[in-house]
Amino acid sequence: MPLKLQTPLILVNFKTYLEATGGKAVELAKKAEKASRETGVQIGVAPQFTDIAAVAEATEIPVFAQHIDPIEPGSYTGHVSAEAVKEAGAVGTIINHSERQLRLFEVDAAIKIARNKGLISVVCANNQNISGAVAALNPDVVAVEPPELIGTGIPVSKAEPEIVRATVGLVRRVNPKVVILCGAGISHGDDVAAALKLGTQGVLVASAVVKAKDQYRVLLEFAEKARV
Amino acid sequence: MPLKLQTPLILVNFKTYLEATGGKAVELAKKAEKASRETGVQIGVAPQFTDIAAVAEATEIPVFAQHIDPIEPGSYTGHVSAEAVKEAGAVGTIINHSERQLRLFEVDAAIKIARNKGLISVVCANNQNISGAVAALNPDVVAVEPPELIGTGIPVSKAEPEIVRATVGLVRRVNPKVVILCGAGISHGDDVAAALKLGTQGVLVASAVVKAKDQYRVLLEFAEKARV
Amino acid sequence: MPLKLQTPLILVNFKTYLEATGGKAVELAKKAEKASRETGVQIGVAPQFTDIAAVAEATEIPVFAQHIDPIEPGSYTGHVSAEAVKEAGAVGTIINHSERQLRLFEVDAAIKIARNKGLISVVCANNQNISGAVAALNPDVVAVEPPELIGTGIPVSKAEPEIVRATVGLVRRVNPKVVILCGAGISHGDDVAAALKLGTQGVLVASAVVKAKDQYRVLLEFAEKARV
Amino acid sequence: MPLKLQTPLILVNFKTYLEATGGKAVELAKKAEKASRETGVQIGVAPQFTDIAAVAEATEIPVFAQHIDPIEPGSYTGHVSAEAVKEAGAVGTIINHSERQLRLFEVDAAIKIARNKGLISVVCANNQNISGAVAALNPDVVAVEPPELIGTGIPVSKAEPEIVRATVGLVRRVNPKVVILCGAGISHGDDVAAALKLGTQGVLVASAVVKAKDQYRVLLEFAEKARV
Numbered sequence: 001m002p003l004k005l006q007t008p009l010i011l012v013n014f015k016t017y018l019e020a021t022g023g024k025a026v027e028l029a030k031k032a033e034k035a036s037r038e039t040g041v042q043i044g045v046a047p048q049f050t051d052i053a054a055v056a057e058a059t060e061i062p063v064f065a066q067h068i069d070p071i072e073p074g075s076y077t078g079h080v081s082a083e084a085v086k087e088a089g090a091v092g093t094i095i096n097h098s099e100r101q102l103r104l105f106e107v108d109a110a111i112k113i114a115r116n117k118g119l120i121s122v123v124c125a126n127n128q129n130i131s132g133a134v135a136a137l138n139p140d141v142v143a144v145e146p147p148e149l150i151g152t153g154i155p156v157s158k159a160e161p162e163i164v165r166a167t168v169g170l171v172r173r174v175n176p177k178v179v180i181l182c183g184a185g186i187s188h189g190d191d192v193a194a195a196l197k198l199g200t201q202g203v204l205v206a207s208a209v210v211k212a213k214d215q216y217r218v219l220l221e222f223a224e225k226a227r228v
Numbered sequence: 229m230p231l232k233l234q235t236p237l238i239l240v241n242f243k244t245y246l247e248a249t250g251g252k253a254v255e256l257a258k259k260a261e262k263a264s265r266e267t268g269v270q271i272g273v274a275p276q277f278t279d280i281a282a283v284a285e286a287t288e289i290p291v292f293a294q295h296i297d298p299i300e301p302g303s304y305t306g307h308v309s310a311e312a313v314k315e316a317g318a319v320g321t322i323i324n325h326s327e328r329q330l331r332l333f334e335v336d337a338a339i340k341i342a343r344n345k346g347l348i349s350v351v352c353a354n355n356q357n358i359s360g361a362v363a364a365l366n367p368d369v370v371a372v373e374p375p376e377l378i379g380t381g382i383p384v385s386k387a388e389p390e391i392v393r394a395t396v397g398l399v400r401r402v403n404p405k406v407v408i409l410c411g412a413g414i415s416h417g418d419d420v421a422a423a424l425k426l427g428t429q430g431v432l433v434a435s436a437v438v439k440a441k442d443q444y445r446v447l448l449e450f451a452e453k454a455r456v
Numbered sequence: 457m458p459l460k461l462q463t464p465l466i467l468v469n470f471k472t473y474l475e476a477t478g479g480k481a482v483e484l485a486k487k488a489e490k491a492s493r494e495t496g497v498q499i500g501v502a503p504q505f506t507d508i509a510a511v512a513e514a515t516e517i518p519v520f521a522q523h524i525d526p527i528e529p530g531s532y533t534g535h536v537s538a539e540a541v542k543e544a545g546a547v548g549t550i551i552n553h554s555e556r557q558l559r560l561f562e563v564d565a566a567i568k569i570a571r572n573k574g575l576i577s578v579v580c581a582n583n584q585n586i587s588g589a590v591a592a593l594n595p596d597v598v599a600v601e602p603p604e605l606i607g608t609g610i611p612v613s614k615a616e617p618e619i620v621r622a623t624v625g626l627v628r629r630v631n632p633k634v635v636i637l638c639g640a641g642i643s644h645g646d647d648v649a650a651a652l653k654l655g656t657q658g659v660l661v662a663s664a665v666v667k668a669k670d671q672y673r674v675l676l677e678f679a680e681k682a683r684v
Numbered sequence: 685m686p687l688k689l690q691t692p693l694i695l696v697n698f699k700t701y702l703e704a705t706g707g708k709a710v711e712l713a714k715k716a717e718k719a720s721r722e723t724g725v726q727i728g729v730a731p732q733f734t735d736i737a738a739v740a741e742a743t744e745i746p747v748f749a750q751h752i753d754p755i756e757p758g759s760y761t762g763h764v765s766a767e768a769v770k771e772a773g774a775v776g777t778i779i780n781h782s783e784r785q786l787r788l789f790e791v792d793a794a795i796k797i798a799r800n801k802g803l804i805s806v807v808c809a810n811n812q813n814i815s816g817a818v819a820a821l822n823p824d825v826v827a828v829e830p831p832e833l834i835g836t837g838i839p840v841s842k843a844e845p846e847i848v849r850a851t852v853g854l855v856r857r858v859n860p861k862v863v864i865l866c867g868a869g870i871s872h873g874d875d876v877a878a879a880l881k882l883g884t885q886g887v888l889v890a891s892a893v894v895k896a897k898d899q900y901r902v903l904l905e906f907a908e909k910a911r912v
Binding site for chain 2: 013015016017018021022023048049050051052053054066067071073074075076077078079080081083084085087088094097098099100206207
Binding site for chain 4: 096098101102103104105107108126127129130132133134135136137138174
C-alpha cells in the first residue's frame with residue numbers, strides 16, 4: 001500500500017452529483033481537507049474521473065477513483081485504467097460499488113491491478129456473505145453495506161448492533177488484516193461513532209455530506225465523532 | 229450543436245494507451261493543435277476521462293470524451309455523465325466505440341443526452357447495417373468502420389472503393405445531414421485522402437498517430453492530405 | 457423465412473410467469489391453438505427455453521424463443537443458440553425485448569444468425585428512433601413499443617392515433633417489407649383492432665393473456681378483433 | 685439439498701456443442717447413464733436449457749442446468765428461472781461458468797435462489813482467490829479451475845500437485861462442508877484419478893467427453909478411474 005492508510009477513515013463518495021462536479025468537486029474536497037486538519041481525522045474523497053486531477057492538485061487529502069476497469073493500458077476506448085487514475089493523482093479506488101457492480105472475476109482482477117499499480121483498493125460488499133467473499137479476495141479495505149441499512153433509512157446508531165457486528169466478525173475471520181468501513185446507514189455524527197464502536201475502522205459516505213446544506217459542518221461533525 | 233463542426237475533421241482517439249496518458253496526453257494534444265494551425269484542418273482529440281480537463285486547458289482544439297454513460301447526474305458511482313465531461317471542457321463524445329459497445333437503447337439515450345447537454349455525438353458503427361441503424365438515431369456524426377477494413381490490415385486507399393462507398397451511401401439515404409467519418413483502415417496519409425474521396429468528411433484514428441515514433445509528423449501528413 | 461408468416465399475427469410472450477411454466481405452458485399453448493383454429497387468425501406463442509420442445513410437440517401453432525444469443529454452436533456454456541431453439545421446434549425468436557436488451561452489434565448479429573438458421577426474427581424497439589434503427593437492420597418483424605404506451609396504462613385504442621402511426625410510418629420508410637407488430641398497450645380486444653387500424657399487422661402481448669382468469673376467452677376475443 | 689449428492693461425481697457439461705444438442709443430447713445422456721450403472725459412479729449431465737426436459741425424461745441420472753438467472757418468476761422475458769429448470773427436471777445448476785460469468789451479487793443471489801428452490805448449486809471459480817470467495821458464498825459445490833490448467837493443455841495428472849492442493853486447502857478452510865470438483869485439466873482417465881487423489885470429490889468435464897469419437901468409452905474410463 002503506497003499510502004499509510006490512517007484510520008479512522010472517512011471516505012466521501014461524490015458519485016455523479018451535480019453538487020460535486022467540476023469546480024464544486026474541488027470546493028468540497030477543500031472543505032474535507034479543512035475538516036481533516038481541524039480534527040486530525042483522515043478524510044478521503046472520491047470525485048468523478050474527470051475531477052481527480054484538479055482535486056488532487058488543489059488538496060493534500062487522499063483522492064480515490066470511484067471505479068477502475070480491470071484492464072492494462074492499451075486498446076480499451078472509454079475504459080478507466082489504474083494508470084490513468086494514478087497519474088491523475090489518485091492513491092486508491094473504490095471497486096464494485098453497488099451502483100457499479102462487477103463480475104466476480106473482474107472484482108478479483110481489479111484488486112490485483114490496483115495492488116500492482118500501488119493503488120489502495122476499497123471493495124464494496126452489500127451483504128454478509130458477499131462481505132466474506134470479498135475479504136477472501138484480499139483487498140486493502142472492505143466497505144460493508146448490511147442490506148438492513150441500505151434504503152431502509154435505519155441509521156447504524158439505531159440498528160441492531162448484531163447486524164453490523166456479525167458482518168465485521170465474518171470479515172475478520174476470513175481476513176484478519178483488512179480494513180473495514182461501514183458503507184451504509186451513515187446520516188449523522190452518531191452513526192459514525194456507532195459504526196466505529198461496532199468494530200469498523202471508518203465510514204463510506206455520500207449524500208449525507210454531498211447533499212448537505214452546509215457540507216463543511218457535516219464533515220466536521222463526522223470527523224469529530226470519529227475522533228472520540 | 230454547440231461547436232460549428234468544421235470538416236474535414238481528423239479525430240484522434242487516445243484510447244488508454246500509455247503513450248497518451250497524463251502528461252503525454254497534453255503533449256500529444258499540443259502536437260495536434262500545432263498540426264491543425266499549420267494546415268488549417270480541424271483536428272480533434274479524445275483523451276481519457278482523467279485527462280480531458282488538462283487537455284482542454286492546455287489547447288484550443290476540440291476535445292471529445294471517449295464514452296459517456298446515458299445517465300443524468302445523481303447516484304451513479306463510477307459512471308461518466310455528460311455534465312462531467314462538458315464541465316471538464318469536452319465539446320463532444322464518442323459513443324459505442326467497438327471497444328465500448330452499448331445496448332441499443334443506451335446508444336439512443338446517450339445521443340439524446342449529448343444533444344441536450346450541447347455535446348457533439350460521434351457514434352461508431354462497425355458494419356453497413358449498423359451504420360444505417362445508427363444514422364436513424366440522429367447523431368451528429370457517424371464513424372463507419374467497414375469490417376473489411378478492421379483488423380485485416382487493408383487500408384482504405386487499397387480497399388475496394390465500393391466497400392466504403394456503399395456504407396456512405398446507405399448512411400446518406402437514412403440521414404442526409406449526418407457527418408460521416410471513416411473509422412478504420414487509416415494508416416497513412418493516402419488513406420485519409422482516399423477516405424475523403426469516397427464521400428466521408430473525415431477520419432477517426434488511433435494507433436497510427438498515438439503509436440507513431442514521430443506523432444507530429446504523422447498528424448501533419450494526415451492533415452495535409454485532408455486539405456487536398 | 458421458413459414459415460409463411462401469416463398476418464394478422466397475435467404473438468403471446470409467456471415471459472417467466474409461473475402461470476405459463478412447464479405443464480401450464482403447454483396448456484396455454486393449446487388454448488392459443490384452439491382460439492386460432494376457431495377464428496382462422498394466426499396465434500404464436502413464446503414460452504421459456506425449457507418449454508419450447510414440449511409446446512412444439514403438443515401443438516401445431518408457431519413457437520418462438522424469447523431470446524437467442526448471437527453465437528454459433530460451441531464453447532458457450534449457459535447460452536442459447538439458434539440451433540438449440542430450432543432443434544427444439546421453434547420457428548422464430550424474439551430479439552432485444554425491453555426486458556432482455558442487447559448491445560447494438562448483438563441485435564444485428566442475432567438477426568443474421570436467425571436468418572441463416574431459418575428462424576423468423578421479431579425485434580423489439582421501445583421508441584420511435586429505435587424502431588427506425590431496428591428496421592434498418594432488416595429483421596423479419598419489428599415489434600414497436602411506443603413509450604407513451606408502456607407502463608402508462610394507456611391502451612392503444614385510447615391513445616393519440618398519431619403516436620403509433622408516426623412510428624409505423626417511420627419503420628415503413630426505412631424498410632418497406634418488414635412486418636410491424638404493436639408491442640405495448642394491448643389490454644382488450646379493442647386495442648387489437650385499434651393497433652391493426654393504425655397500420656400494424658399484429659400484436660405482441662403478455663400479461664393480458666397469461667395473467668387472465670380465463671386465458672382462452674381473452675385469446676378468442678383478441679383473435680376475433682384481429683379478424684375484423 | 686434435494687438430491688443426496690453422491691460422490692465421486694462426474695459432471696458432463698454439454699455446452700452448446702452440436703454433438704450434444706437436441707436428439708444428440710438425449711443419446712449422450714443415455715451413454716452417461718449406462719456408464720454410471722456399469723460402474724456405480726455417479727455421472728451427471730448439464731445439457732442446454734432446451735434439452736433439459738427430454739434428457740430428464742429419458743434418463744434417471746441427475747440433470748443440471750448450465751446457468752440460471754438470479755430472478756423470481758415474473759416479467760423477465762428471455763431469462764432462465766430456477767422454477768423453469770426445476771419444472772423441466774433439473775436437480776441442480778451450474779453457476780458462474782467461465783463462459784457465463786456473473787456479477788458478484790448475482791452469484792450470491794443465484795446460489796440463494798437455487799437453495800430456496802431445492803436445486804444443487806455448482807459454482808465455478810477460475811483461480812485460487814476466487815475459489816475462496818465462492819466458498820464463502822456457501823454453494824453446495826465449488827468447481828475449481830486452477831488457471832495453470834486452463835488452456836495450457838497441462839492435465840491434472842501432469843501438473844504440480846501443489847497447484848490443485850493449495851486451492852482445495854483454501855476452499856476447505858473457508859467452507860469445510862462444500863463439495864469440490866476439479867473443473868479443468870481433465871482429458872484422460874488418469875486425470876480423474878489424479879484430481880480425486882489431490883482432494884477433490886469429482887470432476888467437471890466437457891469437450892473430453894462431448895467431442896470424443898467414442899463418448900461412451902471415455903465416460904466409462906472416467907468412471908472406472910473415479911471408482912478406484
